Amino acid sequence: MRTRHSTNQPRMRWTLRSSLLLKQxxxxxxxxxxxxxxxxxxxxxxxxxxxxxxxxxxxxxxxxDRQALLQNYIHQQQELVGLVASRTRLRQLVTDRAAGKIxxxxxxxxxxxxxxxxxxxxxxxxxxxxADPHGTIITATxxxxxxNDYGMDPDFVEGRxxxxxxxxxxxxxxxxxxxxxxxxxNDGQFLAVVIxxxxxxxxxxxxxxxxxxxESGETLVGTLRDSTIHLLLPAxxxxxxxxxxxxxxxxxxxxxxxxxxxxxPRDYRGVEVLAAYRPVGYRDWGLVVKLDAAEAYASLSRFxxxxxxxxxxxxxxxxxxxxxxxxxxxxxxxHLAHQAATIATGDLTARTGLAHRxxxxxxxxxxxxKMAEQIQRHLRRAEALAESSHTFAESTRDYEGLLTxxxxxxxxxxxxxxxxxxxxxxxxxxxxxxxxxxxxxAMAFARAVLAASPIRVADNTMSSKVxxxxxxxxxxxxxxxxxxxxxxxxxxPLLDRVASRSLLMVPLRVQGRTIGILSLSRHQPxxxxxxxxxxxxxxxxxxxxxxxxxxxxxxxxxxxxKEDLERRVVERTxxxxxxxxxxxxxxxxxxxxxxxxxxxxxxxxxxxxxxxxPLLPDEAQRYLHLVRENAQQMGHLIDDLLTFARxxxxxxxxxxxxxxxxxxxxxxxxxxxxxxxxxxxxxNDLPVCQAxxxxxxxxxxxxxxxALKFTRTREEARIEVRSQTDDGEPVYVVKDNGVGFDMQxxxxxxxxxxxxxxxxxYEGTGVxxxxxxxxxxxxxxxxxxxxxxDKGATFYFTLGGDSHGGGSGRNSVS
Amino acid sequence: MAGDPVEILLVEDNPSDxxxxxxxxxxxxxxxxxxxxxxxxxxxxxxxxxxxxxxxSLREGPRVILLDLKLPKVDGLExxxxxxxxxxxxxxxxxxxxxxxxERDVVESYRLGVNSYIVKPxxxxxxxxAVRQLGLYWTLLNQPPAL
Numbered sequence: 001m002r003t004r005h006s007t008n009q010p011r012m013r014w015t016l017r018s019s020l021l022l023k024q025x026x027x028x029x030x031x032x033x034x035x036x037x038x039x040x041x042x043x044x045x046x047x048x049x050x051x052x053x054x055x056x057x058x059x060x061x062x063x064x065d066r067q068a069l070l071q072n073y074i075h076q077q078q079e080l081v082g083l084v085a086s087r088t089r090l091r092q093l094v095t096d097r098a099a100g101k102i103x104x105x106x107x108x109x110x111x112x113x114x115x116x117x118x119x120x121x122x123x124x125x126x127x128x129x130x131a132d133p134h135g136t137i138i139t140a141t142x143x144x145x146x147x148n149d150y151g152m153d154p155d156f157v158e159g160r161x162x163x164x165x166x167x168x169x170x171x172x173x174x175x176x177x178x179x180x181x182x183x184x185x186n187d188g189q190f191l192a193v194v195i196x197x198x199x200x201x202x203x204x205x206x207x208x209x210x211x212x213x214x215e216s217g218e219t220l221v222g223t224l225r226d227s228t229i230h231l232l233l234p235a236x237x238x239x240x241x242x243x244x245x246x247x248x249x250x251x252x253x254x255x256x257x258x259x260x261x262x263x264x265p266r267d268y269r270g271v272e273v274l275a276a277y278r279p280v281g282y283r284d285w286g287l288v289v290k291l292d293a294a295e296a297y298a299s300l301s302r303f304x305x306x307x308x309x310x311x312x313x314x315x316x317x318x319x320x321x322x323x324x325x326x327x328x329x330x331x332x333x334x335h336l337a338h339q340a341a342t343i344a345t346g347d348l349t350a351r352t353g354l355a356h357r358x359x360x361x362x363x364x365x366x367x368x369x370k371m372a373e374q375i376q377r378h379l380r381r382a383e384a385l386a387e388s389s390h391t392f393a394e395s396t397r398d399y400e401g402l403l404t405x406x407x408x409x410x411x412x413x414x415x416x417x418x419x420x421x422x423x424x425x426x427x428x429x430x431x432x433x434x435x436x437x438x439x440x441x442a443m444a445f446a447r448a449v450l451a452a453s454p455i456r457v458a459d460n461t462m463s464s465k466v467x468x469x470x471x472x473x474x475x476x477x478x479x480x481x482x483x484x485x486x487x488x489x490x491x492x493p494l495l496d497r498v499a500s501r502s503l504l505m506v507p508l509r510v511q512g513r514t515i516g517i518l519s520l521s522r523h524q525p526x527x528x529x530x531x532x533x534x535x536x537x538x539x540x541x542x543x544x545x546x547x548x549x550x551x552x553x554x555x556x557x558x559x560x561x562k563e564d565l566e567r568r569v570v571e572r573t574x575x576x577x578x579x580x581x582x583x584x585x586x587x588x589x590x591x592x593x594x595x596x597x598x599x600x601x602x603x604x605x606x607x608x609x610x611x612x613x614p615l616l617p618d619e620a621q622r623y624l625h626l627v628r629e630n631a632q633q634m635g636h637l638i639d640d641l642l643t644f645a646r647x648x649x650x651x652x653x654x655x656x657x658x659x660x661x662x663x664x665x666x667x668x669x670x671x672x673x674x675x676x677x678x679x680x681x682x683x684n685d686l687p688v689c690q691a692x693x694x695x696x697x698x699x700x701x702x703x704x705x706x707a708l709k710f711t712r713t714r715e716e717a718r719i720e721v722r723s724q725t726d727d728g729e730p731v732y733v734v735k736d737n738g739v740g741f742d743m744q745x746x747x748x749x750x751x752x753x754x755x756x757x758x759x760x761x762y763e764g765t766g767v768x769x770x771x772x773x774x775x776x777x778x779x780x781x782x783x784x785x786x787x788x789x790d791k792g793a794t795f796y797f798t799l800g801g802d803s804h805g806g807g808s809g810r811n812s813v814s
Numbered sequence: 815m816a817g818d819p820v821e822i823l824l825v826e827d828n829p830s831d832x833x834x835x836x837x838x839x840x841x842x843x844x845x846x847x848x849x850x851x852x853x854x855x856x857x858x859x860x861x862x863x864x865x866x867x868x869x870x871s872l873r874e875g876p877r878v879i880l881l882d883l884k885l886p887k888v889d890g891l892e893x894x895x896x897x898x899x900x901x902x903x904x905x906x907x908x909x910x911x912x913x914x915x916x917e918r919d920v921v922e923s924y925r926l927g928v929n930s931y932i933v934k935p936x937x938x939x940x941x942x943x944a945v946r947q948l949g950l951y952w953t954l955l956n957q958p959p960a961l
Contacts, residue, residue, distance in 0.1 A: 588916060592884040595913040595936055600830035603938040607837070628938075635936030639915065646917075 020330040021323065028322030029315055036311035040304070047303050052274065055296045056262045058213060059276035063260075063289040066219050067278045069206050074282045077124075077179050077198060078163035084118045084128060085163070085181040085194040094130070094192045095185040097138070104138075108146070111139040126176060126197040130183065131156060133190060150195060155180050159193045165282070167223060168200040168232050175200045175233060204233050216273075216292035222249070223285050224256045232285065237269055244268050251277040255286025264293065332361040336368060348376035381537050384413045388541055392548035397559075399552045403434035406545045411436040414504070414520055414530075414538050417446060421455070421463060422508070422516035422549070430455040430463055430516065442523070453490030461488055463517055466505040470514045472539060475503040476529040502529035506538045508546035515549065518542045587645050594638050602631040633765075640767035643698075644752065647774045652692045654779075659686040659732075662693065663721050666700045673708045677717060684722040687730055691799050695775045702768040703734040703795055709762055710738030710793065735794040740787040749785060772797075821847040823876035825857040825893065826911075827885050831934065835880070835911070838945035849876065854888030857881070858896055861903055872902055880948070883912040883919055891922055898927040909948060 093111050096102040115128040119141050129140035135151025150156035155166030159180020166178040179196035207219040221232045229244045229252045246253045251263045255277035267273045267290060275290035332354055342350040351372065354365035388409050395402035403420055411418035417437040421430040432450040437443040455463055466473050478501060484492055504520040520538060522530065605624045613621065663683050711717030720735040741756045748754040750773040755766040776783045780800030787793035826832040832850055839848060851857045859865035883890035890910065897903045907929040915933050923931050932948060935941050
């Protein structure tokens, strides 16, 4: 268990650390990241709004500026063409030509001069032509173009009405526009149209000129043609692109419809842009000034980087700070956990070491220390109790030693002086039987005082009261004066001497009976008074002590009784042995001495008859004969009694016996008893058995002799010896057809000297069947009989134990 | 005590038994040279020529010893033991003639080297018969060894 605890410890600490330290750090990091992120988003959207406002303003300005420039340019060109058309000389020539006053060649020569002049006055004029009202070029600076027809050209058509700048057209590398204006005759009627091919590069330059909008800044001019945006000048990023669907250029669409405003669409490239749009204010031309959003917001990305950097710094600082802070919190917790683990491994002396802190950890640490101390104290007491029980139990055989040890232990554990009082046998006195104090002086003094002042159960002392009531008494603080009041005067010197500060008395109780008290007192000045815990502890000790004391007493009594018993057993054995020896010598004497007088009686009676027969009357001779008969009968009786007595002493010597052979031998020996009689003896089924052969022989001899005796009156005696098996046990049967007996006397059948027939009918001592029964019992077997008067008798017996032999014989003897 | 050599030493403390035995022996014409001692100590003195029989030699008999077991002073088994322990006396046949049928007596007697063991029956007829056979035993069947 211990090793598992210690291996668990580091893992537990790690878990604690990860859970508290990491959690707090992660939390703080999360909070800073979220708030920082929100801050970044807020600041960015704010910055973006600011930037956009500024860009929009700049775009509006640029758009207005370009619009003005463009209008100015267009107006200028219109004026220039107007000037050409309004030249008097030219008008005259046209008028003349219309009137036919001038020849075609002359007209062309004179007009070409005027036109060349005009071309020279305007450097952007590539060529100047004059078309008749039907659109046919009638004269031009470039002779080759005469005869060309512009009748269908929209610029020409417009030019018939007023000065018009047409949409620029691509001509090789350059863009040119047709600049047209009507020429009126002298009387004001419409005669021709001036058509100037204008190099619009200046206009393109004008649009592409510095807008102050950065590199992606671009100005586009377009018009609506056939529901499609048509760019008048090529886009910077896509020079080939001229026609764009309306949907892809919403700003221009709005502009050509004469609206002004700001828009953030995607441009013809699909790039996000910021745009300002205006109508040019000429025909349906629109103007769009745009700037790539990327460029517009370029400044924002730096701002964003700075903010992100700041955010990272904040998060790092937050995490570091929170880690440090968490460490500050978890360190004491870890310390507590570590100390708790140490205590858990069984080291109860460990303390947190944080009790000095004034914060919550201090509270926790103090509570923890207190708990550990409590556990330690309880454990110490539990150990002390266990040890005491053990120590007490060991002393059970030494009563005096036990009392001393109890006093010593209790004084040691609860302190300082311990006196054990036990009630005297007569129940009058409380006798101090053991005393202990580690201060030998105090102990000697206490002993002297106790000896001088015996306590009666009936006294009014605290000890007596505690004993009588069987309730403990706790006096936490004792003033010597009050103690004196409650104590016999003889105690006063002791009280003064030891100056008891606190008293504790606990009854010694076993099974509801109080056998004495434990009296404790503290006199050391530095020791605290007894408290409820001491009372509880002392009570627990007293319980064990009382039980052990009673046990020791019982043991003592048991020992005494045992010794007494042993002594008595030895005595009785000796007596029995003596009696046995006496009996032995008695039966020995009987064997030797009892027969001698009988022999003398028999012998001398015989001698009288032999030697003095002639002198004796017949009656005297008959009497002497009776004396001899009785003497002989007594001899048989003695023989049988001796046999019977010997059976109890003699050991049974079991060995395999061929029962059939044995029975045949017995029958042969009894030959004498059946002389002159018709006797049929059948010997059937007799297995080999385990028995004492001499004793078994005696059994069969007695049973068969009885059978012969009680069949004497039968004409033909039939005796059967056989065996049968009852419940797996062989049973031997001796059956005759003799006179039998009344079963109501069955109880007397096997008794010594018990006879069921009169002596004059059937001789015998009445011991034979008693001998048979004793032999059977010595073998552990049973014997019983079945009979009826005049109907024969059957004796059954078993040989008990392991009497089975094996094999059987069938025989018949007549 | 000198005279004819004693042929039978009868060791018997019971006077009745002694008389009956003597009569039985006589009746059966066994011998008249019977010496009777009344206890074991006297028997030993007689056999070993000590005490009252000081100077007596075994050459003067007996030819056979009839020994009761239950005897005053020294009992029959002890007498038997001493006889059978002596190089010369051991050759004299000893017949235990006793009332005891106790097996231990029989076993101990044979262990000590008794020549015969006869139980005195209560029935005088049987007793006489036993003594008669005993007389025949030593006179007819038992040639005494050369001493």
